[in-house]
Amino acid sequence: MPEKIKWGIIGPGKIAEKFAQDLLLVDDAVLYGVASRDANRSADFAKKYRVARAFDSYKAMVTDPEVDIIYVATPHVFHFEQTMLCLRSGKAVLCEKPFGMNAREVKIMTGEARARNLFLMEALWTRFIPGTEKLLELIQKDTIGKIQYVKADFGFLGDGNKESRVYNPDLGAGSLLDIGIYPVYLSLLLLGIPDQIKAVVSFTDTGVDSFCAILFDYLSGEKAFSESSILSNTPIEAFIYGDKGSIKMHSRFHHTEKLTLQLNNNTTETFHCPYIGNGYYHEIKEVMDCLKQGKTESEKMPHSMSLDLILTLDKIREMIGLKYKADD
Ligand SMILES: NC(=O)c1ccc[n+]([C@@H]2O[C@H](COP(=O)([O-])OP(=O)(O)OC[C@H]3O[C@@H](n4cnc5c(N)ncnc54)[C@H](OP(=O)(O)O)[C@@H]3O)[C@@H](O)[C@H]2O)c1
Known part of the structure; x- marks a missing residue:
């Protein structure tokens, strides 16, 4: 290059x-x-x-x-x-x-x-945001112990425009693929592929999901709960609970600039992790570094993670009966 x-x-x-x-x-x-x-x-x-x-x-x-x-x-x-x-x-x-x-x-x-x-x-810019990097560092250092439960939401009140990519099934609309992908990705990043999935859904009159609540269950005991919605504004926060304490990824969690660590002994610590520009700087930097080193994949967002993510989204869609023309 x-x-x-x-x-x-x-x-x-x-x-x-x-x-x-x-x-x-x-x-x-x-x-x-x-x-x-x-x-x-x-x-x-x-x-x-x-x-x-x-x-x-x-x-x-x-x-x-x-x-x-x-x-x-x-x-x-x-x-x-x-x-x-x-x-x-x-x-x-x-x-x-x-x-x-x-x-x-x-x-x-x-x-x-x-x-x-x-x-x-x-x-998937979330992976490269300094707040996510700090979260991974804290977890790797065993700060909150073994993760027990991950909870994240992403909801906004849509404008109802049936032609837009948020509502139009011909453009791949619906809350899950647009914004539910972020909480689902966070759970995969922290806990891996779930052994069992449960999901509850509401549909728009254009036939795409307007609300999707997803529970991941792992044989090793962990749970993860993801929520996406185009019916209302939600906090867009994430919480990671371990047996030694918890971490809150402040809103908007998928490009957070603030983490709060709360330990079981009641100590609290806040981490400020500002990003550059609109936050996309960091994924661009990763791509540039990969290209300069002649890499064909990013180690942080490898093809295998994209495949795990889409396979999980496919499973959820199958469960809630959400199909697109690309599935035919
Ligand atoms: N990473 C993030 O933070 C983030 C945030 C928002 C969206 N996204 C993703 O980015 C993608 C684009 O979202 P957006 O909101 O930027 O889209 P958008 O503004 O609605 O459209 C972007 C471009 O897509 C083409 N396009 C739009 N509607 C089309 C149609 N009906 N038929 C054919 N081409 C069409 C147009 O290209 P032409 O100019 O060539 O016509 C348009 O300029 C989505 O997949 C979304 O998931 C990511």
Whole structure:
């Protein structure tokens, strides 16, 4: 890889804006290209973020030899097709969450990256946030002892727009894949794959989950409870309880800047863990480090974790009867 790494963005929408702001903060990262189906949209985005090339099709950008890596920032249902387009054109990829609509898609994507020796990672930014790093350090040091229970929620009051990617099943809508993925990921990160899953759900009239409560049960005794909702605003906090004490990941837990450690002897300690930019800086930095070292996977967010995550989400969906066209 060259010293400066040239990025392209597919889908200049809401998350791409925040991502671009952070990309500009990372040393040696160059925001070289942006591609939209709409030439005006890519031109406006390019002007705003000083992007060298605005493309009016995804294909035009993936065939530009100057581009080293592409960030896929479109709604979930397009991740598979667009990641495959990039990989088949020889580009490294950072793809938004959820990586694919189901495990079948994720297996094909990761297989393609491996076969072509190209870097591929799911943009699960939570893993790289300094607050998450501190949490893992505290747990590794046995500060709270053996984890007994993990609890996390993520809910917001949706605007009810049936065409949006939050409600429209053709865009992969629903609370679980959009935001439930964060508490589910936290439980997997801390406890691994559960032995048993139970779930309770409510549906929107567009046929996607508006609320999903999930209980993970482990043969070794641990439990994890995840909640996602587009029916109401919830605290967006996470709690990790061990036999020596607990840790609270303050809101919004998936990019927390504050942890509170509460020990059984009633001592309390607060850790402030500010992130850089909008918080996406840290995942971008990880990708840059991997590319510079010639790695094709991140050790912190490996393909195996993305596969565990999507297999778990598939199981939950099967349980609650939530299907998408990609499953046919
Ligand atoms: N990591 C995070 O914190 C975070 C936060 C929010 C979202 N996300 C993820 O990022 C992805 C994008 O979310 P977003 O809210 O940024 O999306 P968005 O603004 O609604 O759309 C982003 C881009 O996707 C394409 N697109 C949108 N609707 C489309 C449609 N109906 N058909 C075809 N293409 C369409 C458009 O690309 P063109 O310009 O080419 O038309 C648009 O510019 C989702 O998968 C979501 O899970 C992640």
